[in-house]
Amino acid sequence: MRWFFAVILLAGFSSCSKKSNSNGGSKATGWKINDKKGGFQYASKFQKQETGPGLVLVEGGTFTMGKVADDPMHDWNNSPNQQHVQSFYMDETEVTNLMYMEYLDWLKRVFPPEDENYKNIYEGAIPDTLVWRDRLGYNETQTNNYLRHPAFAEYPVVGVNWIQATEFAKWRTNRVNEAILEREGYLKKDAKVTDAKADATFDTETYLAAPSKTFGGSEEIVLKGRRGSKGKATTKNAKGETQEAKNVYAQRTSGLILPEYRLPTEAEWEYAAAADIGQREYNIYKGQKKYPWSGGYTRSNKRQIRGDQLANFKQGKGDYGGLAGWSDDGADITNKVKSYPPNDFGLYDMAGNVAEWVADVYRPIVDDEANDFNYFRGNVYTKNKIGDDGKVELVTAETQKFDTLPNGKVISRNFIGQIAQVAVDEKETYLRQNFDKSNHKNYRDGDKQSTRYFDFGSESGGTETKLKDDQRMYDSPKHNVSVDSIGNMIRKYDRSNKRSTLINDDVRVYKGGSWRDRAYWLDPAQRRYFPQDMATDYIGFRCAMSRVGPKSDHKKSARNKR
Numbered sequence: 001m002r003w004f005f006a007v008i009l010l011a012g013f014s015s016c017s018k019k020s021n022s023n024g025g026s027k028a029t030g031w032k033i034n035d036k037k038g039g040f041q042y043a044s045k046f047q048k049q050e051t052g053p054g055l056v057l058v059e060g061g062t063f064t065m066g067k068v069a070d071d072p073m074h075d076w077n078n079s080p081n082q083q084h085v086q087s088f089y090m091d092e093t094e095v096t097n098l099m100y101m102e103y104l105d106w107l108k109r110v111f112p113p114e115d116e117n118y119k120n121i122y123e124g125a126i127p128d129t130l131v132w133r134d135r136l137g138y139n140e141t142q143t144n145n146y147l148r149h150p151a152f153a154e155y156p157v158v159g160v161n162w163i164q165a166t167e168f169a170k171w172r173t174n175r176v177n178e179a180i181l182e183r184e185g186y187l188k189k190d191a192k193v194t195d196a197k198a199d200a201t202f203d204t205e206t207y208l209a210a211p212s213k214t215f216g217g218s219e220e221i222v223l224k225g226r227r228g229s230k231g232k233a234t235t236k237n238a239k240g241e242t243q244e245a246k247n248v249y250a251q252r253t254s255g256l257i258l259p260e261y262r263l264p265t266e267a268e269w270e271y272a273a274a275a276d277i278g279q280r281e282y283n284i285y286k287g288q289k290k291y292p293w294s295g296g297y298t299r300s301n302k303r304q305i306r307g308d309q310l311a312n313f314k315q316g317k318g319d320y321g322g323l324a325g326w327s328d329d330g331a332d333i334t335n336k337v338k339s340y341p342p343n344d345f346g347l348y349d350m351a352g353n354v355a356e357w358v359a360d361v362y363r364p365i366v367d368d369e370a371n372d373f374n375y376f377r378g379n380v381y382t383k384n385k386i387g388d389d390g391k392v393e394l395v396t397a398e399t400q401k402f403d404t405l406p407n408g409k410v411i412s413r414n415f416i417g418q419i420a421q422v423a424v425d426e427k428e429t430y431l432r433q434n435f436d437k438s439n440h441k442n443y444r445d446g447d448k449q450s451t452r453y454f455d456f457g458s459e460s461g462g463t464e465t466k467l468k469d470d471q472r473m474y475d476s477p478k479h480n481v482s483v484d485s486i487g488n489m490i491r492k493y494d495r496s497n498k499r500s501t502l503i504n505d506d507v508r509v510y511k512g513g514s515w516r517d518r519a520y521w522l523d524p525a526q527r528r529y530f531p532q533d534m535a536t537d538y539i540g541f542r543c544a545m546s547r548v549g550p551k552s553d554h555k556k557s558a559r560n561k562r
Contacts, residue, residue, distance in 0.1 A: 046255035049548050052176055054099075055089035056346045058272045059552050065270055065366060065375070067525045068288040078525050081368035083375050085271045087551045090264060091542035093337035093348045094156035094356065095168070097147055100127065103168050106175070110196050111415075118198060120402050124411035125167065127159035131537040142333065142537070154336045156354045156540040162508045162532035163403075163411055165357050165541040166263060172543065173260040178202040180258065185227035186250045188220060195221055199397070203418045204257060209384060209392050211249040216417070224248060263359040264544035265376040266366075266527065269511050273351070273524035278344030291522050292343040292350040298519055300341070310340055311352025312515050313522060320515065333537075334515050351522040354540035355514040362507045362529035363445045370444055378508075379440045383428065385420035393420045405533035406479035408489055441505045446473045476504040506532050514538035 026033055026040070034041055051057065066080040107125055111118035132142040146152050147159070160168075181187045181202075188195070192202065200216035207214045207222075215221040225248040250256050264272070273292050290296050293310050300308050309329035314320055322328030330339060334353050342348045361378040368375070387393040395401075395418045402410050414420070423438035448454050448466075451473045469478075477494035484490055507529045513521035516538040520526075530539065 043253055043255045048550075048553060050180070050256075050258060052089065052258050052261070052545055054091050054093070054543075055545060056092050057547070057553070058088055058090050058268075058345050058347075059277070060085045060087035060271075060547075061277075063271050063274065063276055064288070065267055065368075065525070067523070069290040069523060069525075073520070077364040078527050079365070081366055082372060083267050083271075083366075083368065084373050085267050086374055087547040088264070088268055089545040089547060090268070090272050090345075090347060091544070092342075092346065094354060094540045094542045095165075096154050096337060097157050098153040100157040100160070100168065101148065101153075103171055106171070106196075110201060111198050115198075117397055120410040121412045121415075124402070124409065125164060127157060127164070128161075128535045129159055131159045131535055154338075155334050156337060156349070158334070158354055158537050158540050159535045160357075160539075160541065161535040162263075162357050162530075163405070163413075164535075166359075167411070167413075168541075169261040169263060169543050173258070174202055174204050176261070177204045177207075177257050180256055181207070181250055184250065184256055186223055186225075187215075188223065189227075191215065191221040199416055201415065201417050203415070204260070205384075205419050206392075206394065206417060207249070208252060208257070209419060210394075213394060214417070222249075259546045259548060261543040261545055263357055263541060265374070266358045266360040266509050266511065267375045268544055269356065269358045270524045272345055272347055273343070273512065275344035275347070275350075289524075292347075292524060293341070298522070305341075311349070311513070311522060312340075313352045313513050314516055314518050331515065350524065351513050353515060354538055355510050355512045355517070355521075355528075357539060357541040358509050358511055360509045361441045361505055362503060362509045362527075364503075365445065367444055377441065377443070377445075379435075381424045381428070381435065381438050381440075382421040383424050385422045394418065395420050404481050404483070404489075406481055406493075406531075407533060408481055408491055409533065442473075446505070474503040475500045476502055476507075503529070508532045510539050 025031065031039060033039075034044060062082060062084045064080050065083040066078045067075065068080055104122070104125060107122045111121040113119050113122040127147055129143050129147055132139040132146065146155070147157070175192070178187065178192050182189060182192060187202070195215065195218070196202075200218060200221075202214055211222055212219075274289055275292060276289060278294055279289070291298065291310070293300075295301060298309055298311065298313070300306055300310055312321065312329040312331040312335050315322070315328060321330070321332040329335075329352070337353070338348050340349065340352065343350055359378055360376060363377060366375060367377075385393045395414050395416055397416055399420065400416055401413055403413050404410050425438075429436050429438075442450075444450055451467065451471065453467065453471045467473075475498070477496070477499050479494055480492045482490045482492070508531075509527055509529055511524070511527060513519070513523075513526070521528075530536070
C-alpha cells in the first residue's frame with residue numbers, strides 16, 4: 001500500500017513539473033515568456049527561415065574541393081582538399097537582364113542621374129555593353145540590344161564587374177526585407193514605390209540599429225508597431241486592450257528579417273555546382289563527378305532527351321552551337337535561363353551560359369591547413385561608425401563616397417541613409433586568437449609574414465612596417481587614376497616591364513564554363529581569376545544567402561534519399 005501511494009505521489013510531482021514547463025515558462029528562471037504584463041518577449045512561434053525570392057536551399061556537407069577528375073593540363077591551382085560547407089541558399093538561375101534592369105530602374109527613380117550629385121550612382125551601375133565588341137567580329141546587335149531588348153530579358157546579365165555584382169546583392173537585400181516588413185505591417189503600404197527618394201530609402205542595417213531614422217525618419221512610413229486591420233499601428237496592454245503602439249519595431253529576434261543576399265564563396269559555388277548528393281550511398285559518394293550532371297559526357301542519356309547537350313559551350317573551333325536546323329545546344333551566345341535540366345540541387349546553368357563571379361580573392365592555393373570549414377578568402381571586417389552623440393552615423397549627401405576604379409569608372413560604394421562603416425580596431429582585435437586586424441585578404445599568402453622579408457627575430461616580428469613596392473609577394477601592375485584641378489581624369493597605367501604576376505588583392509575568382517569555353521572548363525573544380533573592376537561578355541553572377549538554424553528541414557536516416 002505504501003508503494004502504491006509513493007507511485008501516486010511521484011506521478012503528481014511529474015505532472016506538476018510538466019505543467020509548469022508547458023505554460024511558456026523559462027527554463028532559466030521559470031518566469032513566463034511573452035507575458036502580456038511585460039518582461040521578456042520572444043518570437044516563440046518562429047518555425048524556420050523564409051526562403052527569399054529566387055532562392056533554393058542547398059543542404060551543406062563535406063566534399064572534395066578541387067580537381068578530382070583526370071587533368072590533361074596538369075594545372076596546379078586546384079589541388080583536391082576536403083572541405084565542409086554549411087547549408088545555404090542560392091539563386092535557382094543566374095541573375096538575368098530583367099532582374100538587373102529592375103535594379104537600374106530603382107536607381108534611376110530614386111537617384112535621378114540628371115542631378116549632378118547622383119549622376120555617378122546610376123552610371124556606375126550600368127553594365128558595360130561594349131564587352132560584346134571584337135576587333136574582327138560584328139557584334140553590334142548584342143552591344144545595342146542584349147541588356148534592354150525584351151527578347152533577351154531572361155538571358156543572364158553580362159558586362160557586370162565584381163564590384164557591381166556585390167552592390168546589386170546589397171540592393172536586393174534591402175528591397176526584399178523592405179517588402180517583408182511592408183507585408184507584415186511594419187512599413188507603410190506601397191511606400192517603397194510612392195515615397196522612396198534619395199534621402200528617404202530603406203536600409204536593413206539602419207532599420208535594425210536605428211529604425212526611427214529609416215526613410216529619412218518619417219513616422220508616416222516607419223510605423224511604431226505592427227499595423228492592424230484598421231490601418232493603425234497597435235499593440236495590447238496588460239489588460240488585453242488594444243492601444244496605439246509605441247516604439248515596437250521588428251528586430252532580428254522577430255525572425256522576419258532575412259540575412260543578406262551576397263555572392264557565394266568559391267567553396268559554396270563549387271559544392272553547389274558539383275551536387276554530389278545525386279550519387280550518394282550512405283555517407284560516401286559513388287565515384288566523382290566531372291560535370292554538374294552525372295556521367296562523363298556533355299550529352300544526356302535520358303530517353304526523352306537522349307543525345308541533347310546539357311549546356312551551351314564552345315564545342316570546337318568556330319562551333320558555338322552546331323549545325324543550322326539541328327543545333328547541338330540550341331544557342332550560339334548565351335541562352336535563356338532554365339533552357340537545360342537542373343542539377344541535383346535544382347540549380348540551373350551551373351555549367352555553360354556564363355561563368356560566374358564568386359566572393360573570393362584569388363590565390364593559387366586553397367589553404368585547407370588554415371581552415372576547412374566555410375572556406376573563404378577576402379574577409380574585411382568593419383563596424384558601425386558612432387557619432388559624437390553616441391549614436392550610429394548615417395551616410396549623407398555630403399559624406400557619400402565614390403570610388404574611381406583603375407579603368408576610370410566611378411562607382412558608389414554606399415548610399416544615403418546607410419550606416420557609415422569604419423575598419424575594426426584594437427577594441428575588437430586585442431587578445432583575440434581568431435582574427436587580429438580588419439583586412440585579411442592576404443592572410444598567409446601575400447602578407448609580410450608570408451614573404452622572405454619577414455623578420456622573425458625583431459621585437460615586433462617585422463609586421464609593423466608595410467612592404468615596399470619591390471618586396472611584395474605578388475608583384476602585380478599598379479595602375480593609377482587621378483583628377484586634375486579642373487576635373488579632367490588622368491589615367492596612368494603601369495609601364496613597368498618587371499612585373500611578375502597579375503595576382504593582387506583586387507582580383508577575384510570566377511567559376512564555371514561559359515558559352516565561350518570548351519568542355520574542359522565545365523568542370524565545377526576549374527577556377528580562374530579576373531580583375532574585380534573589369535567586365536566581360538562571358539562572366540555573370542548569381543546570389544547566395546546564408547542559412548540560419550538547422551542544416552535541413554527534414555529528419556534524416558542512414559538511407560535517406562533526396
